[in-house]
Amino acid sequence: MQPSSSAWCAVLLGILCACGEADDPRGPSNVTAEVSENISTVVKVRWTTEEATIGYVEYAYAKQNKLKVAKMVNRDGKAVLPNDDSFKAAAAGADWNSAPGMALLLTHQPGAQSWPMTGATFILMHTTQAKPENAKEVLRFFSWAYANGGSMAAELDYVPMPPSVVLMIQSAWKQQIKDPSGQSVY
Numbered sequence: 001m002q003p004s005s006s007a008w009c010a011v012l013l014g015i016l017c018a019c020g021e022a023d024d025p026r027g028p029s030n031v032t033a034e035v036s037e038n039i040s041t042v043v044k045v046r047w048t049t050e051e052a053t054i055g056y057v058e059y060a061y062a063k064q065n066k067l068k069v070a071k072m073v074n075r076d077g078k079a080v081l082p083n084d085d086s087f088k089a090a091a092a093g094a095d096w097n098s099a100p101g102m103a104l105l106l107t108h109q110p111g112a113q114s115w116p117m118t119g120a121t122f123i124l125m126h127t128t129q130a131k132p133e134n135a136k137e138v139l140r141f142f143s144w145a146y147a148n149g150g151s152m153a154a155e156l157d158y159v160p161m162p163p164s165v166v167l168m169i170q171s172a173w174k175q176q177i178k179d180p181s182g183q184s185v186y
Contacts, residue, residue: 056117059087060157074116075108086115087159096168101176120161125177132179139173139186146170 059082062069071079080086093111096102106118123142129135146169150160161169173186 059159063157072116074112074114075110076112076114078112080113080115082115082117084154084159086113087118088162089113090115090118091120091159091165092162094165096165102169102172127176128178128180129185130180132183132185135177135179135185139177143170143186 057067061067062082069082071081073079089111090106090109093114094104094106094109096104103122104120106120108116109118125135125138146161146166153160170186174184177185179185
């Protein structure tokens, strides 16, 4: 994560980790958990016995289990709640084209409605395909998923990519994924 200031990191992350990156962020009490259910249990138990506890779980888990959430101040200085619209705003406001291979972490993206800690799932493919017929079928599947999977994702409390981002992705497929002779696979 790239916070806007070290004070932001110190206040937000408090006892969980120091500013910067760490493989094993632990607070003073050395309590860690690896999955959403365990994290939420630790937070609930410690909340009743200590002054403050912060945990970070996946949005779908928090929504399905009606966990309390906190507003965060985003890059534009606006306090926003985590929800479908704030995640979509972060994805829509990101500068995907400037990231090599569109590999972009969606932390601290511009936009008054953007949630500052959004993540995306990536599709990794070779730009030159040794078996273009297989690549074509893979891209056909993902194209179908983008066109038809949004409602399924929403039913599971995941957030589909905004249509403008899907168009960028599909354009990148056309431009970057080629067969051995240099012809577009998509």
